[in-house]
Amino acid sequence: MKKNNIEGWLFVSPLVIWISLIIIVPIYIAFELSLFNVKIIGTSGKFVGIDNYIKLFGKSKFLNASLNSFYWIIGNAICQTFFAFTIALTINYKFPGKKIMANWIILSFIIPTVVVVVIWKLMLSSSSGVINSVLIDIGLLDEATGFFSSPNKAFISLVLINSWRWSPFLALIILSGLNSINREMYDASKVDGANFVQQFLFITFPNLKSVLFVLGLVGTLLSFNIFDIIWLITKGGPSSATTTLPLLIYETAFTKFRISQAATLSIITSFLLLLFSIIFIKSMAPKEDD
Amino acid sequence: MIKENNIKLIFLSLSLLLIIIIFFFPFFWIVTSSFKSPEEIIATSTTIIPRSFTLEHYNKILFNSDFFIYLKNSLIVSFTSMIISIILSVSAAYGLHKLKFYGNKFVEYALLVTYAFPGVILLVPIYLLFAKVNLLNSYFALIIVNVLFATPFAVWMLKAFFKLIPNEIEEAAYIDGASRYIVISRIIVPLAAPGIASVSIFCFIISWTEYLFASILISGDDLKTLPVGLAGIVGQYQIDWGFLLSGAVLSSLPVILLFIFIGKYFVSGLTEGAIK
Numbered sequence: 001m002k003k004n005n006i007e008g009w010l011f012v013s014p015l016v017i018w019i020s021l022i023i024i025v026p027i028y029i030a031f032e033l034s035l036f037n038v039k040i041i042g043t044s045g046k047f048v049g050i051d052n053y054i055k056l057f058g059k060s061k062f063l064n065a066s067l068n069s070f071y072w073i074i075g076n077a078i079c080q081t082f083f084a085f086t087i088a089l090t091i092n093y094k095f096p097g098k099k100i101m102a103n104w105i106i107l108s109f110i111i112p113t114v115v116v117v118v119i120w121k122l123m124l125s126s127s128s129g130v131i132n133s134v135l136i137d138i139g140l141l142d143e144a145t146g147f148f149s150s151p152n153k154a155f156i157s158l159v160l161i162n163s164w165r166w167s168p169f170l171a172l173i174i175l176s177g178l179n180s181i182n183r184e185m186y187d188a189s190k191v192d193g194a195n196f197v198q199q200f201l202f203i204t205f206p207n208l209k210s211v212l213f214v215l216g217l218v219g220t221l222l223s224f225n226i227f228d229i230i231w232l233i234t235k236g237g238p239s240s241a242t243t244t245l246p247l248l249i250y251e252t253a254f255t256k257f258r259i260s261q262a263a264t265l266s267i268i269t270s271f272l273l274l275l276f277s278i279i280f281i282k283s284m285a286p287k288e289d290d
Numbered sequence: 291m292i293k294e295n296n297i298k299l300i301f302l303s304l305s306l307l308l309i310i311i312i313f314f315f316p317f318f319w320i321v322t323s324s325f326k327s328p329e330e331i332i333a334t335s336t337t338i339i340p341r342s343f344t345l346e347h348y349n350k351i352l353f354n355s356d357f358f359i360y361l362k363n364s365l366i367v368s369f370t371s372m373i374i375s376i377i378l379s380v381s382a383a384y385g386l387h388k389l390k391f392y393g394n395k396f397v398e399y400a401l402l403v404t405y406a407f408p409g410v411i412l413l414v415p416i417y418l419l420f421a422k423v424n425l426l427n428s429y430f431a432l433i434i435v436n437v438l439f440a441t442p443f444a445v446w447m448l449k450a451f452f453k454l455i456p457n458e459i460e461e462a463a464y465i466d467g468a469s470r471y472i473v474i475s476r477i478i479v480p481l482a483a484p485g486i487a488s489v490s491i492f493c494f495i496i497s498w499t500e501y502l503f504a505s506i507l508i509s510g511d512d513l514k515t516l517p518v519g520l521a522g523i524v525g526q527y528q529i530d531w532g533f534l535l536s537g538a539v540l541s542s543l544p545v546i547l548l549f550i551f552i553g554k555y556f557v558s559g560l561t562e563g564a565i566k
Contacts, residue, residue, distance in 0.1 A: 007470075008391025015382040015441055016397065019404055022438045026415030033415070087313075090305045101309075103557050108313060110491075110549055111542040112499040114517040117524060118538040119316045122323065122331075122531065130319060130336045168313060172560040196298065214446075218405060225408040228501040228517075232524055246410035253414045254506065266411040277403045285399075 027270065033263035045260060052264040062265070064240055065248040068155075069224060072244050075159040076166075076223040083167035088174040089200075102175075109169040117232045120161045124148070151241030154234050158242055162229050166222070170215060177211035178204065217280050221273060245269050324348070324535035331531045347532035351540065355533075359512060360519040365544070367429050367504075367515060368497040371436035375493040376486065379441045383448035384478060388460070405442035409435075409502060417506055431507045432515070436497040444489045447559055451485025452478070487552045488559025498545055516541040 034052050037045035056062050091102050108116065123131050126146040135141040148154040185203050194202070227246045230236065236243035236251065243251070245265070253262035323331055327342040351357050382401075386394055416435065417426075425431045455478060463473050479486065501517040508514055520541055523534045549556070 004389040005391045008385045008389040008394060011385025011389065012382045012391075012394075012397055015378040015445070018378060019401075019438055019441065022416070022434060023404065023407065023412065026412045026419055029415040029418055030411075033418075086305050087309055090302060090309060093302055095302065095306065101306075103553050105309070105313060106557070107317060107546075110495050110499075110545045112517045112520070112545075113501055114499075114520045114524065115538040115542050118520070118534055119320050121524065121529075122535070123316060123319060128332045128336060130338075133336045164312070164316075169560075172557060176560060214402065218402060218443075221403070221405075221408065225410065227410050228521075232501075232521055246408060249410050250413065250502075253417075259414060259418075262414045266414060269408065270411050273408065274403075281399055281403075 027267075030263040030266045033260050034267050036260055038260045038263075039258055048260075052260055053268070056261070056264055056268065061240070061243075061248065065243050065245045068240075068242065069244040069246075071155070072159065072226070073220055073223050075156075076162055076226075077219065079159055079163035080167050080170055080219065080223075083163055084170035084174055087168060087171035088178060091171070091175060092178050102172075106168040106172060108165050113165070113228045114232065116161065116165050117229060120157075120164075121233060124157060148234050149238065151238055154238060154242050158230055158233060161233070162223070162226055165229070166219075170219065173211060173215060174208065177208040181207045213284050216284065217277065220280075221277070224273065320535050321539055324532065324539050326532070328530075328532050331535070344532075347536035348540075350533055351536045355537075356511065356514075356519060357537065357540065360514055360516045361540075361544075363429070363513055364498060364515040364517075364541075367432045367436065368494050370429065371433045371440065371497040372490055372493040374433065375437050375440045375444055376490055378437065379444035379448060379489065379493075380479070380482075380486065382441070383445045383452055384474065386445065387449050387452045388457075388478070401442040401445055404438075405446070409439065413502065413506060416503070420507060425507075427508055427510050427513055429513070432497075432500070432504055435503045435507070436493075436500055439500070440493040440496040444493055447489050447492065448482065448485055451482040451559070455481045484555045485559055488556040491548060491552055491556045494548060495545055 035047060035049060037048045037052070039045065087105060091098065091105065123129055124147040126132060126144050126149070129144075129147075131147075132141065132144040136144065145153070147157045181204065185207075186199060189199055189203060224244075225246060226244075227250065230242050230244065230247055231250065234242045236247045249262050249265045249269070252258050252265060322340050324347055325343050325345070326337075326340050327344050327346075330337065330340065330342050385391070386398055420426050420431050425434075459477060459481075460473055463477060468476075499517060500515075501521060504515045505518045505521065508518065520534070520537050523530065523537060
């Protein structure tokens with residue numbers, strides 16, 4: 001196809017300008033702040049150079065939050081891949097009600113996150129939650145447990161809640177990949193005697209490469225980004241067990257009012273994520289034919 | 291042969307059952323609970339089939355709270371964000387996928403990365419920036435941010451729909467003397483209508499559910515959106531569950547209504563288009 005340089009940029013530029021302004025200007029402001037010692041918003045601090053950065057690496061809070069973020073991404077990736085593939089492979093079969101199911105499965109994605117929080121706070125409540133009473137009824141628990149009371153339980157519960165919200169959406173994107181696979185490949189493999197595990201490993205999975213690339217990149221960044229579900233349920237506790245980097249940034253800025261520190265955290269975080277994205281795109285981007 | 295089909299059938303029914311329990315039962319639970327009496331909601335012995343029925347929680351939230359103010363704010367912010375997002379992303383998607391230009395792969399990947407760009411990193415500097423230019427406590431503050439969050443993925447979704455439109459149709463129109471504007475408004479937009487519908491819902495949902503920025507950039511009660519209002523109840527020490535549940539149900543209702551009418555375009559937009 002012939003190139004339309006000027007016209008192409010003309011069509012793209014309104015969006016590109018909007019996005020760059022809203023990302024680049026704030027990043028510049030954050031960078032500037034990170035070199036000063038500003039505490040409360042609106043006041044000016046003195047220039048401290050890279051002091052904020054040096055101090056940060058010695059802080060156990062920063063290391064703790066980075067580790068939590070790492071576990072958060074891994075935990076969500078595992079859970080969401082499992083749920084999303086189960087949903088996608090199930091909906092891919094023909095059964096009565098398939099259309100309705102495929103349309104409404106993403107109910108958990110279209111409702112406000114705050115509602116997700118309300119749902120699971122009620123269902124997992126230690127005094128009157130339905131999950132507790134079901135688990136007791138079937139004999140898995142002796143007495144009601146607080147799902148957010150110990151560090152590990154709180155972390156796992158939050159990973160599951162977040163996966164509950166996102167998996168159906170991811171499932172639909174995987175489904176789009178499944179729909180694009182040529183049916184004849186399955187028929188041919190059946191003639192050769194392949195069972196459905198082999199079909200999944202050698203036909204389904206390789207053909208989903210470009211979808212999985214996008215999901216791997218976007219999914220990781222999106223999981224990292226999760227703030228409201230954690231904040232509204234545990235506030236980062238108990239004992240900072242669920243404080244991921246986004247929560248640390250928020251806390252530093254808006255409950256401890258250390259603006260420069262929060263800005264420094266933001267800059268380091270953006271740098272790490274940018275590095276991840278570049279490496280991921282360079283090493284995993286599928287080759288395109290067109 | 292028959293044996294393998296049986297195993298498949300068992301697997302299918304089992305996973306269907308699990309999916310229904312995990313992904314649909316919670317909705318049944320909060321909707322029915324929102325009609326239960328306060329005592330039944332917090333009772334230690336939970337009841338799957340409700341024993342009591344009351345409208346008192348809905349009565350309270352509709353006639354004795356700021357619900358309608360929050361609803362109005364959410365509607366204004368979400369609709370405006372949606373319209374701006376669509377205009378910007380249709381234009382960008384057209385440029386990216388119908389007119390090849392120097393740098394277009396770069397823009398495409400950059401957009402994908404910005405989609406996932408962690409909003410929280412921007413939180414502090416955007417707050418300071420908006421404070422400087424007097425945008426705090428305004429609808430526009432939220433609209434600017436929502437458009438930023440919605441458009442990158444919107445462009446990605448539109449890509450598929452634009453690629454489905456054969457270039458020959460466009461070329462024929464140019465030969466007949468049509469201008470670029472005519473081609474876009476009479477050919478591209480109508481042919482990509484299902485795609486545009488699904489992108490609209492996506493943009494609306496993104497704005498409708500946004501909590502973090504809405505909670506920081508808006509401090510006046512008269513401008514708060516529904517998620518922020520609801521979160522205020524969640525944060526209270528003694529949660530009034532009935533009040534909270536009816537609020538949760540009512541806040542979800544608008545997106546669900548929207549979804550009833552154009553939801554099938556959204557799902558087909560994701561499942562049929564996204565990959566091409």
